[in-house]
Amino acid sequence: MTTQTKSLLVQGYEVVIGFETHAQLSTQSKIFSRASTAFGAEPNTQACAVDMALPGTLPVMNRAAVDRAIRFGLAVGSHIAPRSIFARKNYFYPDLPKGYQISQFEIPVVQGGEVSFYVGDEPRTVRLVRAHLEEDAGKSLHEDFHGQSGIDLNRAGTPLLEIVTEPDMRSTEEAVAYAKELHKIVTWIGICDGNMQEGSFRCDANVSVRKPGEPLGTRREIKNLNSFKFMQQAIDYEIRWQIEQIEDGHAIQQATVLFDPDTGETRAMRTKEDAADYRYFPDPDLPPLLIARDWVEQVKGEMPELPRAMATRFVTDYGLPEYDASQLTLSREVAAYFEDTAKASGQPKLSSNWVMGELSRRLNADEKDVTQSPVSSEQLAKLIQRIADGTISNAAGRQVFEALWTGESADVDATIEAKGLKQMNDTGALEKIIDEVIAANPGNVEQYKAGKDKAFNALVGQVMKASKGKANPGQVNRLLKQKLG
Structure with missing residues (x-):
């Protein structure tokens, strides 16, 4: 399997970036219990005996979580392991009730695969190592406790799919573009709501630098990047910091770091552990996860058309430029709105222009999703038809909109x-x-005949003004050129 990368040298150094992304799966209950995964409940009201690791409790696998893992694997061309196992990842945090996290180590459920996307108009492909199922930990709260900390176990046991890449990215722009494409995929296929503010889609970036041709440098992991803006700022700062350290003669120490958006800097949180530090071993309470081929085929039959395939179809079926097709397939909802509009209006390019232009502008200004648009696809299609048949101008169309x-x-x-x-x-x-405009503007007429195109535009403007903006611009141009010879 190959990957398309384009190295970007920063002060003579090559940047190397890999990602670990935690996507919270869109199940109603947790991965090993029946407790709710709904966001925003009062602390510790959605943590049952299994989540709190009370003695005598046993985990039971949530089939819906496995179903979503299969869906992701199919979307990115991975191998779905017919047999995978769960392991205990041992570490001791106050918000980890069991003292270990149930995860997958040696045999993950999703193996390999790739994510393809564009950086500008350049194609990129990032290889995936794996995607494995695991449970989330709880959350430590440090505010409003009079100098003390509190523990909220509502998130404990929430199902996660951790998606791990090869270190294939060579620039901040490529890393952010990958993260956006991955976000689009998991939301498109419905396995994750993608809400970064609520922690449903959290990215950890492993960043290192090296001189071209040298072995990989020591990486530092930037944890829990919960916005694409902060992701870009954090990686850019980390790259500059590592280069400065090396240039000053310091060795980079492997570490986990956090990004502070207030200062725009990363700061070390702890030294980075390796797999051996977690003392993985198979979880004795969970049997191997067996996925029959007919289960995979069933999920495949329920999969929606994927964004890359849909973009290709938009180019082929509707004659759209690649750029339009890629923008219209940023979400399933926008794609569906466009396609409904294009089919109803019979004007795919004009529909694309309006969806990406006026509609997107108003949605952004009013902070609305396309599903909340006050203008339906049927209404927009009718408006576009009236522009296409010459009933109204594009400018008048905006008034109607x-x-x-x-x-x-x-x-x-x-x-x-x-x-x-x-x-x-x-x-x-x-x-x-x-005729009246030509007679009243002999100077512009002479300038146009002398080869000055601006003079023609001035005459068109005068005609539009005289008609109070109601003249058909196409007709005006044609008739004016005929009369000017």
């Missing part, structure tokens, strides 16, 4: 009539206006 968006009107044609937005398509009336 605004009326639909604000709820001033719900009908495209009624809005056009009420606002008097119909274009003037009467050839005789247009010719009369054009």
Whole structure:
């Protein structure tokens, strides 16, 4: 398996980045218990006896979590292990009730695979090592406790899929683009809600630097990056810091670090452990996880069309540019809205322009998701049809869109009539206006005949002004050119 990478030298050093991403699986209950995974409950109200590791309790595998792991493996072209095992990962934190985390080590459920994406217009592919199932720990709380700390075990036992890459990325831009593509995949196939603020999608970046051709440098792991903006800032700072340390004659020590968005700096949290430090051994309370081939085939039959395949189809079926297709497939909801609009209007490129343009602008300004759009795909399709058939101009279309968006009107044609937005398509009336403009602007006419295109645009502007913006621009251009010879 190959990967496409393009090294970016920073002060003579090559940057090497790998990712470990924890995606919280979209199950209603935890991975080994029936406790709820709903976010925002009062502390310790969603932690049952199994989650708190009370004596005599035993874990029971959540089939829905396995189902989502299979779905991810199929989406990225991985091998789904027919037999995988769970292990105990031993470490001692106050918010880890058992003193160990149930995870997978030697035989993970998802093995290999790759994630392909673009950095600008350059294709990239990052290889995956594995994706394994595990439980989350609880959370230590340090605020509002009068100098003490509290423990909330609501997250303990929440199902996670940890997705691990090879160290294939060579720049911050490539790392962020990978993270965004992975985020798109897990939300697209419905295995994770992708809410980074709530901790549903958490990225750890392993960053190191080296001189070109030298062995891999010592990596430092930046933990729990919960926004793409902070991810870029943290990796950029870490790269600069490591290069400065090496240039000053210091050796990089393997460590886990945190990013402080207030200072824009990373700071060491602890020395980084290796696998041996966790003393992995098979969990005696859980039998091997067996996944029959027909289970995999069943999940495959339920998979949605994947974003990369859909983007290719948009290019082939609708004649869209690659850029449009990639932007329209950033989410399933946007893709569905576009396709409904394109089919209803019969104008795929114009539909693409409006979805990526005016619709996206208003959604962003009002902080709405496309599913909350006040303008339905049917309404937008009707509006686009009226632009395409020359009933209204693109500028008038924006006025109609605004009326639909604000709820001033719900009908495209009624809005056009009420606002008097119909274009003037009467050839005789247009010719009369054009004749008057030509007679009133002999200087511009002479300049145009002398080869100055700006003079023609000025004449078009005068015609549009005389028609109060209602003249069909295409017709104006055609008739004006005919009359000017």
